[in-house]
Amino acid sequence: MPPKRKGPLQTVQRGTDYIKIQVDRLMLEVSQLKGSTESKELAEASERCARLQQSVEEAMTTLKKLTKADELAPIGNYDQKKLEEENRLKMIQEKLQALALRVSPAQKPGASKQAENPSSSHTEEEDDAEDESEEESEEDDEDDDDDEDLEKEAPDKSSETFIAVSAFKGEQEGDLSVQKGDLLSIVSKNPDGWWLVHDSKGNQGLVPKTYLKVHQEEEEEEEEEDSETEEESEEEMDEASKTKQSSQQSTWDVVRKAVLEINATDVLAAMGAIPAGFRPSTLSTLLNEGKMYRSSYYLQPELSPSQLAFKDLFWDPDTGSVLPRVSRTSLTLTLWSCRMIPTPGVGVQVLSRHVRLCVFDGAKVLSNIHTVRASYSSKSLKTWTFTPRTVGILPSLLDGDCFVRSDSQSPDLGILFELGITYIRNSTGERGDLSCGWAFLKLFDVSSVPVPYRTYELTVHGGTPYEQGVDVDPSITRRAAGSVFQQMMVSRKQPKLVVKLKSPNTATRTHLNLLPDTLVGSTCSAHLVALYRQVLADALLRDRLTMQNADLICNPVLATFPEILDQTDLLDALRSAWAEKESVLKRSEKRDGELLKALFVQAYLDTVFPLLHSASLPPPRWADEELESLRAKAIFRPTPQGSLAALLSADSGQEAFDVAQVTYDFLRPTRAAAATAS
Template sequence: MAPKRKGPLQTVQRNTDDIKKQVDNLMQEVRQFKGSTESKAITLADASERCAQLQRSVEETTRTLKKLTKADEPAPVGNYDQRKLDEENRLKMIQERLQALALTISPAEKPGPSQNADMPSSSQAKEEVEDDTGAESEEEDSEEEEDDDEDDDEEEDLEKQAETFIAISAFIGEQEGDLTVQKGDLLSILSKNPDGWWLAQDSSGNKGSVPRTYLKVYQDEDEEEEAEDSETEEESEEEMDEVSKTKQRSQKSAWDIVRKEVLEMNATDVLAAMGAIPPGFRPSTLSNLLNEGKTYRGSYYLQPELSQSQLAFKDLFWDPDTGTVRPRTSRTSLSLILWSCRMIPTPGVGVQVLSRHVRLGVFDGAKILSNIHTVRASYNSKNPKTWTFSPRMVGILPSLMDGDCFVRSDSQSPDLGILFELGVTYIRNSTGERGDLSCGWAFLKLFDASGVPVPHRTHELVVHGGTPYEKGVDVDPSITRRATGSMLQQMMASRKQPKLIVKLKSPNAKTRANLNLLPDTLVGSRCSVRLLTLYRQVLADALLRDRLTMQNADLICSPVLATFPQILDQTDLLDALRSVWAEKESALKRSEKRDSELLKTLFVEVYLDTVFPLLHSASLPSSRWADDELESQRARAIFDRAPQGALAALLSADHAQEAFDIAQVTYDFLSPTRAAATTS
């Protein structure tokens, strides 16, 4: 039997695969041989030539692909146009990677082969006319080259004299010895290597190598004005042809655009170019907000909020009749259960998933109005596209896996709802780089157009691709394309759409009473509500009952008030406290459980005996998200230590503590971050 004939499109695909392998090998070799010695410089020169050859191969393959039609195939090919478009996108991403590589190898030269490959016929005709001018055009070109050489010489002299440079773009170190800088950082140049990698030192004293293309000579405002004035005078004295100046400006602007796009390629673009993630995946929006600071953390929203005058509290009041916190009802106060996520695409080869999770918060369509709460999902390796959550946590099971949540918000926005972001934390096998990706998002609006709350039932939410601020983006566009056929095809495609199943329900009377003691805006796990209400009661005693006057803003000596909010960001410590408290509370008599003063005293004792000595223990590793080994070490350090009293634990020779800081035992309710947030 004769072998099956390969079609032209398949041939182009094989050529693209071969080019991609060569590019990957070249980039790996450049990373290995990057340096300042003479032998390495020769290696980089050879790599520059190979890079140019690969760019020419990409251009030639692209031209071949554009000429192909469906009629050229020896046999019918399904979805031909889409396959051809995908191949064009692959070649485009390879070309962008080669441009970025060319910048690294030879920063002073513009990467890429000839730009006349796909030039229109009018441009070619113009070139022919220019060629016919003969000696005149050669003289003009020589004059332009001399002007360019003079500019380059002046720029080189300025660089030799300058010692301070400014970063024009952020650079993240790729290997040991590189210096990570942010856009706008001032750097002192210690040495200028001929390969384009300069040894720099930042304002903090950190040293490392930075690409020359990321740096620019730093000038203050006066120097810049003088430079602009001198440039204006020189330009007015020069008699250059207007046509040639326009041509130079257009070439420069086009190069700046290409250079900017290449330098701003992030890790998500690289993964998309590799085909490791679906088209609808994006960098995690909510994860980035969490990493910006404490503004979107539960520890921040647990603090009392000052009123507009900053002379009283907005959400913490004393009830003299009961001698405790006055309950406050919010516009939104409900229980939310995460059930499962279905048909969620998984990252491809080369990416290892460390965590699958859902982040949620109150959202009005424009901004997040609450803290961001995270719930980790579990999955079966046989069915990785289905995520499940535990409906209730008991015993010592981690609250991070608790799918039973509560939501409180006092916002009056008509578009108020809950934003869910499905995300994964990954690590690239080749580079060891970690990152957070959004696998899609869903929004559950809590009120209809007339302001009536949505019914408390199970909701099946469609998961959209992109970010919450993008509309009409699909997680997997191929599923949407299949839904354009018959009714049966649409039904089958609908079953394959990514979806999130959640259930809204009204809290029972006991849970509602506890929720009304919490801040007006807060999202969290329902298993921690009891601990949060006890903390709020201790906080109310210190701020509203025991202060000498309401105008007294002195620091309060209380380790519980000073450190308890921190454990909301370290869920394993919160689980340890919850476990010990459940044992203590179950041993109380019924009359003792109704004694609020006894419960508050017992809560403080349990906290000081269990969690407080661990917060600043030298043997407890710092927490890190989605690190299984570190989480196991922390779990052993937490649960293997038997409660022995705060003073005994702090003075014990077996358990070393960090250096003492007065902030560990003093509480300041007028902290700058909280005051600034209330006044903004």
């Protein structure tokens, strides 16, 4: 079950989580009844489906009545979260409508079977024509005498069945309100374009014909049903998006994406290509939604609640630099290995194995999401390793040494690790991200004392971080029902993540205290981020005419440096250039803060800045080996010395110039909303 939440919106979210679990459980049970003719089991499933539909409608009604003023505490992005919850309820409602059609109990055992297998019905017709004639006459009598029985039965192929391509809300008395995906039977077609229809619940009313399209019943084999559902869902979402107003298009795009991801995972699970505990990646979805969970977002200065000063950026007049700040949580950790991680089956090619980590309090993500790519051997695909031995500078993406900073006072604060893969289906070419499980390391005990620095072997759980008691591979757990020895052997086969918490050394601690209060990243880049923060403090706290001056600042480094934290290959190029400059410095020069900042700016302008908007540098794409190779060739090829020479070189074309490339607006990217929410 999801963690305990407070407030009306969180209560609705918790109820939706519970409903989703019940719906998934019902769908699994119904799938196991395929071909069954026991009307009692179908009737029970139909009743449960109806109760769940009623629960969804009640939750939707409650959600629509909620306002931000009802909350016990401020919630950031309240309207967006409310809209996301409404979309989630709509998706559950659509799945229940499709499920209700499959489990509708027929009046006779043969009716359900006839609808699923016409050829079988035709054989019975030849074997006993007289009995069939009697049944047909009885059905005709029932149709004439009782329309309600007809409405409860599944639509017959001889009558037209339509599907609602968009939601319609009744405007006048006699209109019928329908939701997208509702299956409707036509009673009469009026010349004015308003058709009289009735739905699966027995409600009857008028609906514009432009909201309807002919529904083609599935006649595929049972093993092709999941794939057909995926294709139909995509077609329906495409058709619905054409009829929506422009203000609703973005909403349905989110719904369509979520539906397709869920269906793709269901298809892979039905094929046996992934274990039952795999899910669509939660942290990957958050990363793709926008910049809110990226390092570049958390690198920006945060405004205080008054909006008149900075919350995490102060000037130290004694040192003439950034004032060091100690966060409640400031530590380093090393990812050692992942053991006994199940692998996908045939038909799925893995493009990347990785671990995403962030600060988490059991209910929400409280920091940026940092990704570390794992290494593995073809002889042991179930074992992932990190920080491999390499020559030269280790790429940031492969570096398992990470730092974690957070100023959250939550008693349940910890680090969430999500083990994931990026895959491609060989048959369709479809790409996706899956979670292979998750682990949580709580950083404080019940007395708010930090946990000791040592190596931890964390159990990897299946499902999402909001699900409890889900195994990555349930088949392994079922084997543990025997002797104690057998349980010990099974325990060794459970997925594990090995991490080591460490206290930062003196140099690393000095760098971390100059960083934002909340940030997760690679330890190898902490010194570069610290230098950027010092350049940022000079511009915002030292060189501005007055603290009330909010003019644009002409500084390419401030304007573009946060972008390279999201492009690790560019960050590696800067690390390499800085290492070369730092290697020739004398000991006294390394203690000169002004000299170090000047060299940092020069190294950035000479290497990274000309590449950011280079026409020869393809845009980044996660887990694309060919594209990563092309970017590496463009980044590390010999270039003219100096940023001006590189920008004016005939061999390196540039994109059209935008003033945003060289101007920094500190009001636009600040995290004022996050400060208010916290």
